[in-house]
Amino acid sequence: MRLRYRLLGGLLLAVGIPLLIRAMAEPKVVYSINLQVTITAAIFAHISGYLIYRRLDAFPGVATFGTLLPAFTLSYGLVFLVIFFFRLDYSRFQAAGSFLISTLWYFSLAASLNRLEPGRLAVVPVGSVHRLAAVRGVAWHRLQRPGLVPGRIQGVVADLRADLPDAWVRFITGCVLSGMPVYHVKQVLESLTGRVEIEHLSENTLGSLHPNQAYSRIKQAADWLVALAVLIVASPLLLIVALLIRLDSPGPALFRQQRVGHRGAVFTLYKFRTMRDDRGGPVTAREKAITRGDDPRITRIGRVLRRTRLDELPQLFNILRGEMSWIGPRPEALMLSLWYEKELSFYPYRHIVRPGITGWAQVNQGHVAAIGDVHEKLHYDFYYIKNFSPWLDLVIVMRTIRIMLTGFGAK
Structure with a gap:
C-alpha cells in the first residue's frame, strides 16, 4: 500500500x-x-x-x-x-x-505488511561489500554475474567507489534506469547499524560532522529550561539520595571529575558517588578512571544508582552551566580522553557537540572503556552528529527510558 x-x-x-x-x-x-x-x-x-x-x-x-x-x-x-x-x-x-x-x-x-520481516537486498560482489554479511536483519543475495535481478529484491548494494568492471557498471546503470534502487555500501551500513566510520579526512569535507547550529541553539535553551524544572521538582529526591550515600559508606555524596566537553573544553562533572576509593596497590590515574562490571569499589547503594542511572542527576547543574546537554556523546574523563586521542584518529571530532547525560552510543552499546570498544563507540557518536536532529533525540529519549527500566549497559 x-x-x-x-x-x-x-x-x-x-x-x-x-x-x-x-x-x-x-x-x-x-x-x-x-x-x-x-x-x-x-x-x-x-x-x-x-x-x-x-x-x-x-x-x-x-x-x-x-x-x-x-x-x-x-x-x-x-x-x-x-x-x-x-x-x-x-x-x-x-x-x-x-x-x-x-x-x-x-x-x-x-x-x-510484515514491517519487522528482514528486507532483501542484492549485492554486487566487487569491492568492500564483505562487511555486509555481518549485519543482521537483512537477507543478502550475493549476485554471481551481471544479469536480471532476482524476484522480491528491494534494492541493489554496490561499492560505488571500487573499480567496477564494465559489465557491472552496465548492470548498475540498467538497475537505475529500470527504477530499482541502488545504494552505496557505506550508505547501507550507516542506515542499518547506526554508525558512521570516518577513515579519511576528505570524508568530512562536505560538513557531514557539522551539526545544525540553529537546532543546537534551540536545544541548549530547551535543555536549560527542562533541567531547571526537573531540579525544582526532584530536589527532595536529590537530598534523600545524598543522605543514603552518606549513610552507606564514608565520603562525600557527590563525585567530581575532570571531563572533556564541548570543543575540547575541560569541565568538572558532578555525579552521585557510587564507589569507595579502596583499590589496593599502586594504580595509574587512567586505571582509576575505568570502571569495570565487577568493580569491588561499587557500594550497595551505588549499584542501585548505576542501574537506574539516578547517579547522573547532579549533572543537572552541568546543564544549567551550559557545559552539558541532556542528549549527546558521553564526556570522557580527562585522562581517558587524552589516551583515546593518541590511539584513535578523528576522536576529537566528537567534541563538536555538547556532551550529554545519555546518547546514541549509550543506548546502543552501554558503558565501555577498551580501545576497540571505544572505536566502535566513536562510530555511534559520529552517526549522532551526522544525524543531529530532534527526531534522533526523541528516539534516544524513548530508548533511555527503556534502559532505565532494564539496567542495560550499567557498570
Whole structure:
C-alpha cells in the first residue's frame, strides 16, 4: 500500500468512526462547535503523529511497534494540550476514539505488511561489500554475474567507489534506469547499524560532522529550561539520595571529575558517588578512571544508582552551566580522553557537540572503556552528529527510558 493511502485510510477511520457513532446516538451533535473543533484537532494530530512515526521509524534499531504509540501519544497530547490551554470546548469521546483508532490502524498495517520481516537486498560482489554479511536483519543475495535481478529484491548494494568492471557498471546503470534502487555500501551500513566510520579526512569535507547550529541553539535553551524544572521538582529526591550515600559508606555524596566537553573544553562533572576509593596497590590515574562490571569499589547503594542511572542527576547543574546537554556523546574523563586521542584518529571530532547525560552510543552499546570498544563507540557518536536532529533525540529519549527500566549497559 502506498503511503498516501495508508494516511487517507487512517484519517477516514479515525475521524469517521467516532463521528458516525455519535451521529447515530444524537444526529444534531454533528453541527456542534465542540465536535467540529475536535475533528479539526484530531485531523491535525493524526497527520502529525503519522509524520513523527515515519520519521522515527527511519532510524536503525527502532522497531515499528516501538514508535507507534509514542508518536501518536506525543501528537495527540500536544494538540489537545493546546485546546485545554485555550479553554476550547471539545468532545472527549471523539478525541479518545480518534487516538485509539489511529494507533490500531497503523498497528494493523504494520502487522499485515510484515514491517519487522528482514528486507532483501542484492549485492554486487566487487569491492568492500564483505562487511555486509555481518549485519543482521537483512537477507543478502550475493549476485554471481551481471544479469536480471532476482524476484522480491528491494534494492541493489554496490561499492560505488571500487573499480567496477564494465559489465557491472552496465548492470548498475540498467538497475537505475529500470527504477530499482541502488545504494552505496557505506550508505547501507550507516542506515542499518547506526554508525558512521570516518577513515579519511576528505570524508568530512562536505560538513557531514557539522551539526545544525540553529537546532543546537534551540536545544541548549530547551535543555536549560527542562533541567531547571526537573531540579525544582526532584530536589527532595536529590537530598534523600545524598543522605543514603552518606549513610552507606564514608565520603562525600557527590563525585567530581575532570571531563572533556564541548570543543575540547575541560569541565568538572558532578555525579552521585557510587564507589569507595579502596583499590589496593599502586594504580595509574587512567586505571582509576575505568570502571569495570565487577568493580569491588561499587557500594550497595551505588549499584542501585548505576542501574537506574539516578547517579547522573547532579549533572543537572552541568546543564544549567551550559557545559552539558541532556542528549549527546558521553564526556570522557580527562585522562581517558587524552589516551583515546593518541590511539584513535578523528576522536576529537566528537567534541563538536555538547556532551550529554545519555546518547546514541549509550543506548546502543552501554558503558565501555577498551580501545576497540571505544572505536566502535566513536562510530555511534559520529552517526549522532551526522544525524543531529530532534527526531534522533526523541528516539534516544524513548530508548533511555527503556534502559532505565532494564539496567542495560550499567557498570
